[in-house]
């Protein structure tokens with residue numbers, strides 16, 4: 138019986154994987170904006186007559202012009218609101234022009250329910266759509282990830298309200314706070330975490346992160362290398378997960394050492410490649426363990442100003458203001474005080490896209506910084522010469538592709554293996570088909586979650602981001618990404634508890650599913666280094682995960698065995 142069930146599960150899983158296979162990056166990345174409505178075409182024309190215009194007058198006009206006017210609805214007679222289906226909207230509109238009894242005439246406009254995000258100027262943010270940001274929002278937008286912005290400071294304008302921004306620190310002599318007095322840092326922070334879906338202004342990549350602002354550049358936008366190095370060290374001490382450095386120029390051993398130390402400490406360091414338009418990437422982007430980011434314009438080709446050469450790891454949308462609407466639009470401080478939305482260009486604008494994407498992936502359960510880095514670089518859209526090249530690195534950042542990879546190559550196989558293993562174990566119990574199916578579904582969901590949810594065009598929600606990942610990653614979704622590595626959660630504690638409470642009752646399939654699913658996820662986490670439990674060094678962490686994974690699996694088998702013994706006993710009795 139359960140051979141047939143296994144087969145059915147396999148077929149369903151394979152079919153799902155086929156349906157949800159990686160689409161080409163271009164399909165998912167660039168949403169073409171609708172063009173202007175051409176009116177020399179057939180369509181519905183809406184004609185609003187002055188209130189009180191009689192049906193006779195309306196039909197008289199219809200007869201004269203040959204436009205078949207009819208009331209828009211059964212209650213439209215009072216308002217004298219009519220419509221007509223015509224062969225040429227422009228011609229019909231011209232025929233009715235100047236008619237004294239008409240208040241308004243226009244082609245019918247198709248309106249849709251307001252989607253996500255509702256920020257009114259999101260339409261202008263080609264840069265976010267280009268890298269598949271909407272998919273990123275569905276996996277949680279970086280909840281609990283700390284992103285350091287080492288820049289001119291950050292001032293919280295209306296469109297950063299509600300975003301977690303720490304007080305930060307200034308390293309500029311004579312400046313006490315990390316407030317922005319230049320505008321650059323606030324714009325960069327906006328790309329990372331602008332308040333999103335708040336009905337105001339623009340959106341950001343990872344609005345659930347916590348921003349840590351460090352002011353190292355003065356009101357003129359320049360600063361000293363030792364101050365910047367000190368800020369990098371401070372960000373590491375403050376627990377930053379990601380550091381964005383939209384600055385550079387020349388070489389500094391002191392800064393080089395600081396960024397290498399940060400990377401070694403497990404922080405993802407991202408830096409702008411520079412805006413010289415020539416070869417020769419400086420510090421800190423040049424450092425080996427720093428992600429150096431070049432810039433593309435809205436046409437996905439390298440911007441004319443972007444610096445290239447060794448040190449460019451990938452490209453991000455930094456804008457090209459020579460093209461209409463080609464800049465990167467975010468909120469920043471206004472010259473006369475207050476805030477305004479400005480379109481900037483530069484590798485400074487490209488870098489925070491990579492920092493924000495890294496935060497989203499960390500928050501989505503990718504786990505360790507090393508894996509986030511690999512994922513970012515392996516899911517880019519290739520540009521220029523095939524493969525890695527020194528002009529564009531690995532190519533253009535594609536957060537959408539990275540999320541698809543995570544869901545389809547990590548969570549989907551876990552879903553399948555967790556489900557199958559639970560099914561096989563439940564089969565040992567020789568109980569009902571229903572019980573085996575419950576165990577299989579539980580195992581699949583515990584191990585991989587509803588992995589396909591972020592690939593569907595759904596509105597982002599906490600529930601969605603929670604359900605789209607395996608149980609091990611729930612604390613990350615709820616409490617912030619640090620909690621993914623809470624050792625008691627990443628252990629056999631829960632399966633043991635479930636076995637004790639449910640193992641002998643009628644909910645035993647849940648205990649089997651939980652043990653099998655969590656066991657698979659723990660061992661998988663150990664093998665690929667996705668989990669990094671607190672308190673343990675690397676090798677002990679692996680040991681902890683494997684031992685607990687094996688215990689969880691054994692518990693599932695034991696529960697099934699108990700059930701079988703009980704069933705056999707009952708039969709003999």
Ligand SMILES: [Ca+2]
Nearest residue numbers: 256332337339
């Ligand atoms: Ca907004």
Ligand SMILES: [Ca+2]
Nearest residue numbers: 520522523524
């Ligand atoms: Ca290339």
